[in-house]
Amino acid sequence: xxxxxxxxxxxxxxxxxxxxxxxxxxxxxxxxxxxxxxxxxxxxxxxxxxxxxxxxxxxxxxxxxxxxxxxxxxxxxxxxxxxxxxxxxxxxxxxxxxxxxxxxxxxxxxxxxxxxxxxxxxxxxxxxxxxxxxxxxxxxxx
Amino acid sequence: xxxxxxxxxxxxxxxxxxxxxxxxxxxxxxxxxxxxxxxxxxxxxxxxxxxxxxxxxxxxxxxxxxxxxxxxxxxxxxxxxxxxxxxxxxxxxxxxxxxxxxxxxxxxxxxxxxxxxxxxxxxxxxxxxxxxxxxxxxxxxxxxxxxxxxxxxxxxxxxxxxxxxxxxxxxxxxxxxxxxxxxxxxxxxxxxxxxxxxxxxxxxxxxxxxxxxxxxxxxxxxxxxxxxxxxxxxxxxxxxxxxxxxxxxxxxxxxxxxxxxxxxxxxxxxxxxxxxxxxxxxxxxxxxxxxxxxxxxxxxxxxx
Numbered sequence: 001x002x003x004x005x006x007x008x009x010x011x012x013x014x015x016x017x018x019x020x021x022x023x024x025x026x027x028x029x030x031x032x033x034x035x036x037x038x039x040x041x042x043x044x045x046x047x048x049x050x051x052x053x054x055x056x057x058x059x060x061x062x063x064x065x066x067x068x069x070x071x072x073x074x075x076x077x078x079x080x081x082x083x084x085x086x087x088x089x090x091x092x093x094x095x096x097x098x099x100x101x102x103x104x105x106x107x108x109x110x111x112x113x114x115x116x117x118x119x120x121x122x123x124x125x126x127x128x129x130x131x132x133x134x135x136x137x138x139x140x141x142x
Numbered sequence: 143x144x145x146x147x148x149x150x151x152x153x154x155x156x157x158x159x160x161x162x163x164x165x166x167x168x169x170x171x172x173x174x175x176x177x178x179x180x181x182x183x184x185x186x187x188x189x190x191x192x193x194x195x196x197x198x199x200x201x202x203x204x205x206x207x208x209x210x211x212x213x214x215x216x217x218x219x220x221x222x223x224x225x226x227x228x229x230x231x232x233x234x235x236x237x238x239x240x241x242x243x244x245x246x247x248x249x250x251x252x253x254x255x256x257x258x259x260x261x262x263x264x265x266x267x268x269x270x271x272x273x274x275x276x277x278x279x280x281x282x283x284x285x286x287x288x289x290x291x292x293x294x295x296x297x298x299x300x301x302x303x304x305x306x307x308x309x310x311x312x313x314x315x316x317x318x319x320x321x322x323x324x325x326x327x328x329x330x331x332x333x334x335x336x337x338x339x340x341x342x343x344x345x346x347x348x349x350x351x352x353x354x355x356x357x358x359x360x361x362x363x364x365x366x367x368x369x370x371x372x373x374x375x376x377x378x379x380x381x382x383x384x385x386x387x388x389x390x391x392x393x394x395x396x397x398x399x400x401x402x403x404x405x406x407x408x409x410x411x412x413x414x415x416x417x418x419x420x421x422x423x424x425x426x427x428x429x430x431x432x433x434x435x436x437x438x439x440x441x442x443x444x445x446x
């Protein structure tokens with residue numbers, strides 16, 4: 001156990017987690033970047049925002065994800081990108097959690113329209129797993 | 143420059159030797175900056191993302207044909223639509239007999255035109271097949287009235303009527319084979335209940351569209367419904383343009399419950415110029431629970 005902890009907090013462990021989170025962010029960004037309209041509809045289905053800002057979010061969020069993913073994979077300003085990914089994943093996990101709690105039967109929209117997975121417990125667990133990796137990635141590597 | 147500075151600060155030879163990180167340090171990566179610098183990096187990424195996304199969308203909106211998304215979701219005309227919905231829905235629902243049962247389409251098509259309101263007022267409370275009671279006698283019921291359906295005027299076809307002109311046909315509640323309800327021409331989707339859908343469906347006076355994904359459609363859908371998944375309609379406007387309801391209103395449905403595909407697709411249809419778009423919100427669940435006809439398998443002529 002302590003070996004695992006030592007590895008994930010070591011520079012190789014942090015570097016690997018950063019690349020992994022970066023690839024996830026890139027996949028999510030590329031799936032959504034071309035179809036802001038459907039992404040906006042999916043944001044609306046989560047029923048968290050008032051009418052209006054969901055379009056702005058749908059326009060810009062995929063690009064922020066794209067930049068964060070690129071930075072993580074390339075290792076440029078990687079810790080900043082890891083913090084950002086951690087924050088985004090925390091928000092996404094909250095969104096999935098509240099949808100689950102309210103019993104909304106909706107598409108996740110996490111990876112665009114190609115991913116028809118519904119919001120459910122497995123989606124929540126998947127998000128939590130990415131959240132843990134993002135937390136490792138956000139550690140300071142010396 | 144900064145990277146060089148980090149390297150000289152963080153990656154002294156002693157540290158490298160102690161941790162056995164020679165390989166990783168050799169890749170040229172130094173350590174991470176502190177919290178302040180990292181926060182600046184977060185800010186930089188967010189601002190760059192906002193600028194990139196914004197300009198991409200602005201370019202899209204400016205190009206021809208424009209693509210992209212309106213900056214702010216158009217403040218829904220929900221409130222005025224709700225008022226419309228309340229007014230028109232009363233008309234539609236009132237025109238549906240409460241216990242209509244299953245009515246063969248032929249009977250519906252040749253149904254008698256309801257008599258004018260003045261005549262129909264007394265008759266609306268009596269069962270048509272029973273001999274007239276004292277009430278009917280005292281009201282001077284015309285004895286030479288033709289039996290229902292014999293003096294049949296053609297059933298009113300479903301026509302595009304402005305909502306203001308929709309009047310309640312008072313006698314319909316007592317005529318067993320009433321014509322299907324007239325759906326008004328409104329600038330937004332109207333939600334309807336099962337009874338209304340069933341009457342329209344039985345009279346073949348409606349085009350039914352399943353807004354769910356193809357595999358859900360194949361697993362069971364309202365018999366005769368077409369399949370137009372919302373995401374497909376969004377991606378291929380041509381499929382919406384190809385829809386030909388032959389002058390009938392369109393009913394959209396999905397799963398029921400909190401499924402929102404039907405309302406999304408209905409709004410899309412309205413935006414693309416379709417009028418008289420209805421949403422059956424209880425969806426396939428409500429239809430199936432009532433025991434009405436289901437069909438299975440993919441849409442005929444659908445691409446694999």
